[in-house]
Amino acid sequence: MKRANGRSACPVSFGLETFGDPWSLLVVRDVVYFGKHTFNEFLASDEAVSPSVLSARLEALTDAGILHRYPDPADRRRVRYDLTDRGLGLIPIMVEIAEWSAAHDPDTGAPADWIALVRDNKPEMVRRYTETVRRGGSVFVGEDSVLAQVEAGQLQAAGA
Amino acid sequence: MKRANGRSACPVSFGLETFGDPWSLLVVRDVVYFGKHTFNEFLASDEAVSPSVLSARLEALTDAGILHRYPDPADRRRVRYDLTDRGLGLIPIMVEIAEWSAAHDPDTGAPADWIALVRDNKPEMVRRYTETVRRGGSVFVGEDSVLAQVEAGQLQAAGA
DNA sequence: CAATTAACTACGATGACCGTAGTGATCATG
DNA sequence: CATGATCACTACGGTCATCGTAGTTAATTG
Numbered sequence: 368m369k370r371a372n373g374r375s376a377c378p379v380s381f382g383l384e385t386f387g388d389p390w391s392l393l394v395v396r397d398v399v400y401f402g403k404h405t406f407n408e409f410l411a412s413d414e415a416v417s418p419s420v421l422s423a424r425l426e427a428l429t430d431a432g433i434l435h436r437y438p439d440p441a442d443r444r445r446v447r448y449d450l451t452d453r454g455l456g457l458i459p460i461m462v463e464i465a466e467w468s469a470a471h472d473p474d475t476g477a478p479a480d481w482i483a484l485v486r487d488n489k490p491e492m493v494r495r496y497t498e499t500v501r502r503g504g505s506v507f508v509g510e511d512s513v514l515a516q517v518e519a520g521q522l523q524a525a526g527a
Numbered sequence: 528m529k530r531a532n533g534r535s536a537c538p539v540s541f542g543l544e545t546f547g548d549p550w551s552l553l554v555v556r557d558v559v560y561f562g563k564h565t566f567n568e569f570l571a572s573d574e575a576v577s578p579s580v581l582s583a584r585l586e587a588l589t590d591a592g593i594l595h596r597y598p599d600p601a602d603r604r605r606v607r608y609d610l611t612d613r614g615l616g617l618i619p620i621m622v623e624i625a626e627w628s629a630a631h632d633p634d635t636g637a638p639a640d641w642i643a644l645v646r647d648n649k650p651e652m653v654r655r656y657t658e659t660v661r662r663g664g665s666v667f668v669g670e671d672s673v674l675a676q677v678e679a680g681q682l683q684a685a686g687a
Numbered sequence: 688c689a690a691t692t693a694a695c696t697a698c699g700a701t702g703a704c705c706g707t708a709g710t711g712a713t714c715a716t717g
Numbered sequence: 718c719a720t721g722a723t724c725a726c727t728a729c730g731g732t733c734a735t736c737g738t739a740g741t742t743a744a745t746t747g
Contacts, residue, residue: 375573376636378628379556379621385628387549396539406725413535417705422726432631444713444724453631460623461539467616468538468545471592476536566694577736582695604693604744 385431386457390416390424392464395433395450395457399496402505402512404447405439433457455497462493484517545591546617550576550584552624555593555610555617559656562665562672564607565599593617615657622653644677 375381386392397403397412409421416424425448428434433454439445450457466486469477485492495513496506504511535541546552557563557572569581576584585608588594593614599605610617626646629637645652655673656666664671 376634377556377573378625378632378635378637379552379560380574381628381632381635382624383549383552385631387547387552389543389547392539392543392547396537400539407723410725413537414540415706417707418726419706419728420704423703442714442724446725456627456630460620460627463620463623464542465538467620468541470616471545471613472538472541474536475538475541477538567692570694575737577738578695579697579737580735583734602693602745606694 382460386428386433388424390414390420391428391433392457392461394421394424394428394448395454396461398448398450398454398505399458399461399500400506400508402503402508404449405445406448409448428454450500455501458496458500459493462489462496542620546588546593548584550574550580551588551593552617552621554581554584554588554608555614556621558608558610558614558665559618559621559660560666560668562663562668564609565605566608569608588614609663610660615661618656618660619653622649622656 386395393412393414393416394409397409403409403412406418406421406425409425410416410418425434425436429436429448431453432451434448435451436446436448439447462485465477466482469475469479469482492513495516499505499511499513499516502511504513506513509515546555553572553574553576554569557569563569563572566578566581566585569585570576570578585594585596589596589608591613592611594608595611596606596608599607622645625637626642629635629639629642652673655676659665659671659673659676662671664673666673669675
């Protein structure tokens with residue numbers, strides 16, 4: 368993620384400079400899909416980032432205004448990272464990446480019906496992802512997950 | 528773009544492994560927005576990639592089935608790179624990245640009215656990008672560019 | 688046939704990332 | 718209150734990718 372001569376005015380280039388390294392979007396994914404919020408939770412992800420790299424990434428994302436970093440009031444050893452509004456704005460990008468990968472990775476772990484649900488109800492699903500994560504939930508984990516909302520039948524009506 | 532322990536089944540991770548380095552999407556951008564198709568055209572981009580890195584990227588993207596590489600029949604010194612259908616599938620991702628960056632980069636070079644046009648007519652614009660690039664055109668450059676199509680008034684009707 | 692252009696490759700230097708080990712602060716337990 | 722565990726990191730040496738420049742080969746142009 369080092370561009371030689373600084374910046375170009377191109378918006379694709381700006382985005383890639385901000386979050387276009389191999390790890391940044393995985394952190395965002397951990398927050399959005401799995402409700403992770405702390406250093407060790409990110410560290411335990413399948414992709415095995417090293418602590419120094421993770422530390423640098425979290426600092427960069429915080430500086431870029433994508434994450435909000437604050438000590439956990441309940442346990443002062445812990446530091447929590449939440450997505451800011453700017454970070455929540457990355458959700459549509461992640462959804463498109465997931466859709467592309469699900470279509471082109473023969474070994475994808477993405478459930479086909481979930482991908483189809485998101486594809487066919489994209490604006491509504493992106494809105495639901497965003498609002499759920501904003502209030503502290505996630506897509507797949509927790510009581511108020513988007514998955515739970517869908518299973519409770521709140522979407523079939525809205526979608527089709 | 529080196530993941531230590533190989534792959535995870537996560538689709539976000541798969542996508543990032545395939546095109547999540549700092550350069551791959553810039554090559555795709557050069558093709559889609561500016562109609563570039565050759566090594567030296569990519570090399571001349573504002574972001575100043577080095578030839579060895581570009582060479583490695585083009586090979587990786589070709590191996591991943593995103594680019595199609597073939598000698599130019601008209602000038603056999605030249606090698607052309609076109610987007611495959613799989614590569615054209617990256618257009619929605621790029622459009623979302625551009626939209627996010629235009630919203631959050633105070634120095635963005637993206638024209639606000641174009642961004643708004645794409646945002647408010649996303650499925651139609653993505654379809655138009657894709658089909659235009661598929662037949663050899665680009666978004667901004669050339670006679671059959673999407674820009675030219677819009678200026679000819681073919682979209683105001685379709686959009687609103 | 689000389690000069691130009693195109694697509695790369697070579698290479699040394701710099702920087703990023705890797706994995707492991709360690710640190711200081713806070714919390715849980717006896 | 719002493720001990721151990723947990724938490725968020727930092728340190729560090731080794732490896733790997735990338736950087737920028739220079740060169741090589743093949744095809745085309747004049």
